[in-house]
Amino acid sequence: MAVHVVEDDPGVSDSLAILLEHLGFEVVCHADAEDFFRAGPPAGQDIVFVDLILPGISGAELIRWLNGLKEPPRIVAMSGQSQNTIDLQLRGLEGVGAMSIIRKPLSHGAITQQLATLRS
Numbered sequence: 488m489a490v491h492v493v494e495d496d497p498g499v500s501d502s503l504a505i506l507l508e509h510l511g512f513e514v515v516c517h518a519d520a521e522d523f524f525r526a527g528p529p530a531g532q533d534i535v536f537v538d539l540i541l542p543g544i545s546g547a548e549l550i551r552w553l554n555g556l557k558e559p560p561r562i563v564a565m566s567g568q569s570q571n572t573i574d575l576q577l578r579g580l581e582g583v584g585a586m587s588i589i590r591k592p593l594s595h596g597a598i599t600q601q602l603a604t605l606r607s
Contacts, residue, residue, distance in 0.1 A: 489513045491535045493523050493549060494565070495542055499593065503536060506598060520544035531558030534605055536589075539566040539576050547576040550586065561605045567591035 490512040494500040497518075504514045512534075517523040519541050529535055535553060539546035546564065553559050564586060566573050573588060580586065587604060589597050 488532045488534070489515055489529065491523065491526075491529055491533060491560075492516045493520060493535065493541065493546065494538045495519055495540075496538070499538075499591070503593065503598070506595060510599070510602065520546070520549040523549065528556055529553070529560040531556075531560060533560040534563065534602070535560045536563045536565055539564055539568065539573065545576070547580070550577070550580060554580065554586075562586040563601050563605070564588045565591055565593065 490507050492500055492503050492507070492514060494503065494516070495518050500516045500518070504516050507514045515526065517526065521543055537546045537549055541549070550562055550564060553562055564573070564577065566576075566588070567590065577588075587601055589601055
């Protein structure tokens with residue numbers, strides 16, 4: 488199982504990768520959705536952390552694409568936006584696939600809690 492991090496802020500991406508690697512995950516980082524697409528689709532058992540605000544193709548559009556895969560991965564949407572903005576971006580995705588939302592700034596506890604939920 489791999490964890491993919493799609494995040495345009497190098498500081499957030501690097502910090503998240505270090506934490507995930509410390510927890511024993513194989514981590515692949517992508518600066519945007521286009522780079523993620525070039526790498527090929529993730530496996531169904533993978534986890535994808537997606538920033539909702541990305542340059543180019545939005546995180547919400549990436550999540551829609553991921554949920555359209557034959558075997559979609561588990562998804563963690565990340566955002567520092569207001570709950571109303573998050574709800575607008577993710578409209579229509581409720582109840583689709585295994586997706587959760589984590590708020591920025593990210594914390595070790597919130598990340599490990601999400602991983603525990605996704606692994607069960």
